[in-house]
Structure formats: structure tokens, C-alpha cells
Amino acid sequence: MQKIEAVIQPSKLDAVKDALVEAGISGITIFEARGHGRQKGHTEFYRGREYAVDLLPKVKLELVVTDDLAEKAIQAIITAARTGRIGDGKIFVSKIDEAIRIRNDERGEIAL
Amino acid sequence: MAMLKRLQANPNHAAKLGFLLKTGLLLALCLVASAPLLAQSSAVTPERIAAIEKATAAAQSNADNAWMLTSAALVLLMSGPGLALFYGGLVRKKNILGTMMQTFAMMAVITVLWAIVGYSLAFGDGMAFIGGLHNAFLQGVGLAPDPAYAATIPAQTYMVYQLMFAIITPALITGAFAERVKFSALLVFMILWALLVYSPMAHMVWGKGGLLNAALGGRFPCLDFAGGTVVHVTSGVSALVTAIYLGKRVGYPKLPMPPHSVVLSFIGACLLWFGWFGFNAGSALASGSLATSAFVATHFAAAAAAIGWGAAEWVRNGKPSALGAISGAVAGLVAITPASGFVTPINALWIGLIAGVFCFFMVVKVKAIFGYDDSLDAFGVHGAGGTLGAILTGIFANSAINPILGAGKATGLLEGNGRQVLNQFIGVGIAWIVSIVGTLAILFIVDNLIGLRVSEDDEREGLDLTQHGEEGYDWDAA
Numbered sequence: 117m118q119k120i121e122a123v124i125q126p127s128k129l130d131a132v133k134d135a136l137v138e139a140g141i142s143g144i145t146i147f148e149a150r151g152h153g154r155q156k157g158h159t160e161f162y163r164g165r166e167y168a169v170d171l172l173p174k175v176k177l178e179l180v181v182t183d184d185l186a187e188k189a190i191q192a193i194i195t196a197a198r199t200g201r202i203g204d205g206k207i208f209v210s211k212i213d214e215a216i217r218i219r220n221d222e223r224g225e226i227a228l
Numbered sequence: 229m230a231m232l233k234r235l236q237a238n239p240n241h242a243a244k245l246g247f248l249l250k251t252g253l254l255l256a257l258c259l260v261a262s263a264p265l266l267a268q269s270s271a272v273t274p275e276r277i278a279a280i281e282k283a284t285a286a287a288q289s290n291a292d293n294a295w296m297l298t299s300a301a302l303v304l305l306m307s308g309p310g311l312a313l314f315y316g317g318l319v320r321k322k323n324i325l326g327t328m329m330q331t332f333a334m335m336a337v338i339t340v341l342w343a344i345v346g347y348s349l350a351f352g353d354g355m356a357f358i359g360g361l362h363n364a365f366l367q368g369v370g371l372a373p374d375p376a377y378a379a380t381i382p383a384q385t386y387m388v389y390q391l392m393f394a395i396i397t398p399a400l401i402t403g404a405f406a407e408r409v410k411f412s413a414l415l416v417f418m419i420l421w422a423l424l425v426y427s428p429m430a431h432m433v434w435g436k437g438g439l440l441n442a443a444l445g446g447r448f449p450c451l452d453f454a455g456g457t458v459v460h461v462t463s464g465v466s467a468l469v470t471a472i473y474l475g476k477r478v479g480y481p482k483l484p485m486p487p488h489s490v491v492l493s494f495i496g497a498c499l500l501w502f503g504w505f506g507f508n509a510g511s512a513l514a515s516g517s518l519a520t521s522a523f524v525a526t527h528f529a530a531a532a533a534a535i536g537w538g539a540a541e542w543v544r545n546g547k548p549s550a551l552g553a554i555s556g557a558v559a560g561l562v563a564i565t566p567a568s569g570f571v572t573p574i575n576a577l578w579i580g581l582i583a584g585v586f587c588f589f590m591v592v593k594v595k596a597i598f599g600y601d602d603s604l605d606a607f608g609v610h611g612a613g614g615t616l617g618a619i620l621t622g623i624f625a626n627s628a629i630n631p632i633l634g635a636g637k638a639t640g641l642l643e644g645n646g647r648q649v650l651n652q653f654i655g656v657g658i659a660w661i662v663s664i665v666g667t668l669a670i671l672f673i674v675d676n677l678i679g680l681r682v683s684e685d686d687e688r689e690g691l692d693l694t695q696h697g698e699e700g701y702d703w704d705a706a
Contacts, residue, residue, distance in 0.1 A: 160486065161545045163555060163605060164592025167484045 295515035302506025303392035313496030322690025349427035403604030404467030450655030454511035456566025464611020497554035529580030533560020536584020559587035563617030570625035622652035
């Protein structure tokens with residue numbers, strides 16, 4: 117099992133969700149987040165005062181998938197979330213030791 | 229035919245038809261018989277003329293009263309929700325209720341004060357500087373008109389219309405010391421301010437025997453149709469004094485303090501624009517052509533000023549912002565207020581355009597140069613825009629629109645009455661002096677009595693929680 121964490125542009129969430137469903141992934145958790153990478157922020161003007169906004173709204177999604185689905189899921193996210201401009205986000209992948217379904221204590225891949 | 233058939237089929241209906249025919253005949257007979265009578269009563273008799281005059285006066289009075297009551301309601305709409313939303317959106321999330329309450333409290337407190345003594349001090353007979361106490365507790369303010377002010381509407385309509393001005397004026401000041409004043413101190417400050425600054429100024433400009441009254445024989449006739457000096461200069465200049473006296477908000481200008489909802493401010497500004505028709509066109513105190521003239525001038529100035537501010541911002545920052553456009557509209561409305569009943573629509577466009585650019589410059593440049601924390605730009609918009617508008621009134625006022633100085637007499641500078649500009653300066657100067665001296669004195673008293681500012685901790689936590697024990701937003705609520 118692998119955990120895929122991806123930070124993406126909020127405007128790309130719907131496209132990524134659809135792509136993941138198409139790739140056969142059923143479970144997903146999303147967080148509204150704020151952050152920046154190399155993109156840094158932007159400036160806003162209110163009545164002539166300049167405000168630097170360096171933490172931008174982002175969406176972080178987390179999904180745990182079986183090993184054979186991992187690459188498919190990663191490709192789905194990349195394809196759907198890419199605009200080619202700075203600020204498209206990042207994907208992190210890590211190993212997961214155990215998964216447990218709370219409802220009936222099922223363990224392992226069957227619990228995903 | 230179908231109906232007749234149905235009638236024949238139903239004897240009940242047939243009986244009804246017979247009754248109708250009989251009644252019709254009877255009516256016709258009556259008319260024929262009364263024809264000579266009617267002819268007789270249309271003869272010109274003194275009684276008949278008196279009756280017609282009475283009916284005409286009543287009709288005019290009713291029409292004027294309808295507009296004036298509507299206008300009074302429109303001006304109240306400018307305070308709550310208009311100004312409350314406009315200011316509320318500009319502060320940080322944690323202060324929205326505190327900010328809105330500062331305006332709403334005026335709707336309650338100033339109303340009571342107005343009934344007890346405020347109206348009397350502003351509009352009662354008195355000296356050149358302030359009214360007397362003859363109308364305290366609204367004695368003698370009944371349903372009969374007071375011809376000195378408005379001959380066709382009940383004195384109580386005039387009283388309640390003026391009350392709405394007395395409410396919004398102190399509420400405007402709250403923009404300068406937003407996010408840091410104690411609610412209890414605010415209440416005491418505003419009561420004293422209404423008595424010591426607003427009432428005297430309103431009396432001087434609009435009251436019987438007032439020093440600056442242009443219509444009722446003041447020493448220096450100052451043109452102020454709807455409150456450029458009385459409302460905007462007094463509130464704007466007092467705002468500046470309070471902003472300097474109280475000092476900056478904790479963290480200003482290092483901490484970013486952007487508006488938490490330009491959307492709320494947007495709704496508020498549009499409500500202000502809408503309500504301003506009551507403010508300016510209502511100041512005609514009648515529903516005639518002068519109201520139309522003021523209505524049109526008001527609208528035109530707001531539009532031109534939105535363009536002026538927006539364009540200035542577009543050039544300077546590369547983008548025209550929504551906040552800039554609505555701030556410009558409010559600046560234009562402020563500037564046209566004293567001029568609205570004196571100028572042509574085209575000159576209203578000029579006044580608006582100048583005001584939009586001028587107030588943008590005041591808010592963006594001048595504030596930064598001097599470094600005072602006029603948090604929501606009460607001075608930059610109302611003080612600066614009001615002063616500018618009062619001076620421009622002396623330039624653009626036209627006797628064809630409103631022959632207030634007498635029929636055929638030149639009114640403004642463009643007509644050849646340069647003296648009026650001087651009078652406008654005198655009016656504005658007095659408004660500045662009364663505001664500065666009065667506000668400083670009141671601030672000193674209240675600061676020593678109660679303390680003006682909340683503690684630094686309370687300021688960080690926000691006025692909503694520390695002053696009112698509630699929060700404006702609860703996003704986590706189910």
C-alpha cells in the first residue's frame with residue numbers, strides 16, 4: 117500500500133477528482149490548505165496600500181492505494197492538475213504499513 | 229347573447245337585471261334634476277375659492293409629506309445597513325460586529341437624545357451659534373408645519389428627517405478609530421459630540437437665525453444644501469482628530485490589515501448611493517422640481533467620481549479595483565451633498581470627477597505621508613470630500629437652479645458672485661474649528677473619565693469578543 121499526497125491548485129480539484137475516479141480509485145480525502153513553493157505569492161492593493169500575500173490557497177489531497185494502482189493514480193493527478201506554469205503543486209508518495217476499516221476491523225488492502 | 233340566455237334560464241338573475249335597470253333609470257333622473265344645482269355651485273364664490281385653496285394646499289402638503297417621510301427612511305437606510313456594511317467589510321473579521329454596533333448604537337442613542345434636547349439645540353430659536361431649549365422634549369413640535377423650515381410638511385416630519393442626519397453624522401466618525409475604541413467610551417463620546425459639535429453646526433447653517441444660514445438671513449450666508457459642512461466636514465475633521473488622538477492600531481502599518489470582505493463593503497456602498505437620494509433630493513423639503521434637480525446632480529456626481537477614482541487607480545496600480553470604484557462613488561456623493569440643490573447636471577459631473585481623483589489622492593498619498601491611522605478613511609473621504617464640495621458649491625452654484633440669495637441675484641462664482649466662495653471658506657473654516665476644538669475637548673474628558681482605547685490584549689482579540697461577547701462569523705457551526 118502506498119500513500120499519495122498531492123498539493124494542487126484549488127481550481128484543478130474537480131478535474132483531478134474525476135481523473136482519479138476514472139483510474140479506479142474510490143477513496144480520497146481533501147484539505148483546504150495554504151502554502152507556497154517556489155511560486156511565492158502575489159500583491160493586492162486596497163485603497164493604495166500594498167499587501168503581499170505569500171501564502172496562497174491550495175488543496176491538498178490524500179489517498180492510500182494498492183501498489184499496483186499507485187502509478188496510475190499519480191499519472192491521473194499529473195495529467196489533470198498540470199497547467200505547465202509555476203504553482204501547479206507537488207506529489208509525495210510514501211509506504212503505508214497497515215490500513216484498518218473502523219466499521220468491521222478489516223485489515224490490509226481489503227480495508228482500502 | 230349568451231348572457232341573456234343564461235339570465236332567462238335563471239329567474240333569479242332576471243330579477244337582478246330588472247333591479248339594475250331600475251337603479252340606472254333612477255340615477256339618470258337624479259343627474260338631470262341636479263344639473264342646474266351643479267351649475268350654480270361652480271360659480272365663483274369666496275367660499276368656493278377658499279375650499280379649492282384648502283384642497284390644493286392639502287394635496288401639495290400630502291405629496292410633499294409622502295416624499296419627505298420616504299426620504300427620512302432612505303437616510304436611515306444609509307446608516308444601517310448602508311454604512312454599517314460599508315465599514316464592516318473594511319475591518320478585520322474579529323471586529324465586524326463591533327464596527328456595525330458603533331453605527332447601530334447611533335440609531336438608538338442619538339434618537340433618544342434628539343427627542344430630549346438635540347432637536348431643540350439644533351433647530352429651536354436661540355442664538356447665532358446654537359438653538360435654545362424651547363423645543364426640549366419636542367415641546368411645540370407638532371403636526372402643524374413650521375413655516376420657517378418647511379411650510380408644507382408637519383414639523384414632526386421635518387424633525388424626524390433631520391434626526392436621520394444627526395444619526396449618520398457621528399456614525400461616519402467611527403471609521404477613523406475603527407478596531408480600537410471601547411464601546412462605553414464611544415457612547416459617551418458620541419452623546420457629547422452630538423450636543424457640542426453637531427447641534428451647534430446644524431443650527432449655524434440651517435437653524436433660525438444661524439450665523440451661516442443662507443435662507444434665513446445669516447451673517448455669512450453659506451450654501452450647504454444637504455450637509456456638506458454640517459455632516460461631512462464636521463464628521464471628517466473630527467475623525468482625523470480622533471485618529472491622531474487615539475493613535476495607531478497595534479501593529480499598524482507593519483501588520484497587514486486588509487478588508488475582510490469587500491463584498492460587504494460593496495453592498496453597503498450601493499445602499500449608501502441609494503439612500504443618498506433621500507439625503508440630497510429630500511433636502512429640497514418638498515417633492516417639486518428642486519428635488520428632481522438634486523436627485524439628478526447626486527446621481528451624476530456619484531457616477532463621475534467612481535470613474536475618477538477608478539481611473540486614477542488604474543493609472544497608478546495598473547488595475548481598477550472594486551473597492552476603489554465604490555470608494556470613489558461615496559467620495560462623489562459626499563462632495564455633491566452641499567452643491568446638490570444648486571448646480572446643473574453637467575457641473576455635478578465635474579464636481580464628482582474632481583472629488584473622485586482628489587479623495588483618491590488624499591487617501592492613498594496624503595495619509596501615507598503623514599502616517600496617521602484613519603483606519604477606514606473617514607477623513608480622506610468625508611473631511612476632504614466635504615471640504616472640497618463646499619468650496620466647489622460656491623463656484624458652481626447657479627441661480628437658475630435655486631435662487632436662494634434672491635430672484636435674479638448671482639449665486640456662485642461662475643455667475644459672477646465671487647463673494648460666495650469667501651462665504652463658503654468661512655463656513656468650512658468654522659466647521660473645521662468647531663470640530664477640532666469640540667472633539668479635542670470631548671476626547672480629553674472621555675479619556676480621563678473612562679479611557680478611550682481597549683487594552684492591547686483586547687485589541688488583538690477583537691472588539692466582537694471583548695466588547696460584545698459574540699462573534700460575527702462561526703464557520704464551524706453545524
